[in-house]
Amino acid sequence: MGIVYIPPENTRYTSENAMSEIEIEFLELQKNSNCIFLLGDFNSRTANEQDFFNISDFEEHLTDFIDVNEFNDIHVLDDLKIPRIRNSSDTVVNTYGRKLIQFCKNNNMYILNGRVGKDRVLGKPTSRSISVVDYILCTANILCKVDDFEVSDFCNLFSDIHAPLCLSLTVNGCNDTQGESEVNNDKNxxxxxxxxxxxxxxxxxxxxxxxxxxxxxxxxxxxxxxxxxxxxxxxxxxxxxxxxxxxxxxxxxxxxKNSKSIGREGNFSNKDWFNKECEKVRQEFRKSRRLYKHYGSNLFKERLRQSEKHYKKSHGREY
Known part of the structure; x- marks a missing residue:
């Protein structure tokens, strides 16, 4: 799993070689595994551009003796009943977006946004409520493990302008060898x-x-x-x-620690400054977020706004 950040276009931090550098890292990852996720802020707007090679991408005189399936794993999407064409509320394509699409085509990576889970028919914006610039990409052979994908509601506790991406995976039981079990236990x-x-x-x-x-x-x-x-x-x-x-x-x-605890290792609960008052405020914030997500009324929206404000303030006071 690789975490990605590409600085925005037309800024002093813009890198023309960003996607090339990511591709080099991707090829290094591929040496050890063919199940790869890349996720983060790509600052790439792709609309619903096709992220795989199609027969129309090849010269007409080549189509008679080239099998397009040799160049991609698109049949995996068909087998899993995942739509080939993504939905996207963002209709803009920028330079980084075209480079990202080409990267996906070249490396058989597929964009999850607007294609799977709760975001399948939505293609929700991930930044400023207007653009899709944050993505999760994966190789075809890990798509069967994707249980859900969702662009959650924006929360300024976690980011200035970006909405969180939520990915759920299904992990089947594995017949680990004794050596692998010992390694896993040691990590705990x-x-x-x-x-x-x-x-x-x-x-x-x-x-x-x-x-x-x-x-x-x-x-x-x-x-x-x-x-x-x-x-x-x-x-x-x-x-x-x-x-x-x-x-x-x-x-x-x-x-x-069991596996669930390890997933929360970075949680504030482990910090010395996180006291009972912080815990109480956090519980109220989480409750307000659940209520707003379930009912969606202005009343619960205001409650969420206030509890979010108090939660953020408690962190600043205690930390």
């Missing part, structure tokens, strides 16, 4: 928070023998610097990290 293990009063204990828990062994290894490389490459440096850094983390585990302890 977290070290306790740093406590300044345990600084001396932490220092004492550092394995001196391991440190001396590392030092000898580094000095031996220094004597033969020509043999040092990126792999050598990465290995040394990894060994140092292991020593420091081992001491931290012994000092501050470890705890596990």
């Amino acid at each position: 293990v977290h070290i306790g928070k740093w406590k300044h009063e345990k600084t001396i204990e932490y220092k004492n828990n550092i394995d001196v023998d391991k440190v001396n062994e590392l030092l000898l290894n580094v000095m031996s490389k220094y004597d033969d610097i020509s043999s040092v490459d990126q792999g050598t440096v990465d290995s040394i850094v990894s060994d140092i990290t292991t020593v420091l983390l081992s001491a931290a585990k012994d000092t501050f302890g470890v705890f596990t």
Whole structure:
């Protein structure tokens, strides 16, 4: 999964090579997986331009012996009953938009906006309520896992002008090998928070023998610097990290989080400044947002506006 930001056109930050740079990164990702998502602010307006090669894209004299399906996976959309033509409330196509469409055609990437989920028949604006510039793209072989896609209502808590994109995926049970399970379990293990009063204990828990062994290894490389490459440096850094983390585990302890908790690791609830008042204001904001989304009346819209204001204010006061 790649996160994308392309600066707007006609600004001091404009990059003519932005899509080319993204394509290079995409090809690197493709070396390890053929299930890829790219999402973010592309500042590209594409209207409902076709994001795949069609037979009309080829010279007439070539169509007799070229199978257009060799150049795209459009049949996957047909099999999943996903429309080929996207809906879009934005009818403008800009230069970045044309480049994005060409990128999709060249790399068999498909735009989810206006094509799947709740946004299938809408193609809702993602910026300033008028333009579609934020997208989620994916390769064809991951489309079967897309359960829903939605452009949510704008909220200035999360962005100045952009509406959030919500993507839901269906993940089937996998027969993981034991090794893969061990890796997943290890990712769920977290070290306790740093406590300044345990600084001396932490220092004492550092394995001196391991440190001396590392030092000898580094000095031996220094004597033969020509043999040092990126792999050598990465290995040394990894060994140092292991020593420091081992001491931290012994000092501050470890705890596990289930997958749901890991998804919320960046949540404000984990911050020291997030108190009961913040929690109360957040609950009110979420409740107001649900009510407005369900009923949509001006009354609930005003309630949402006020609770959003209070929520934002509480963050500024407590942080």
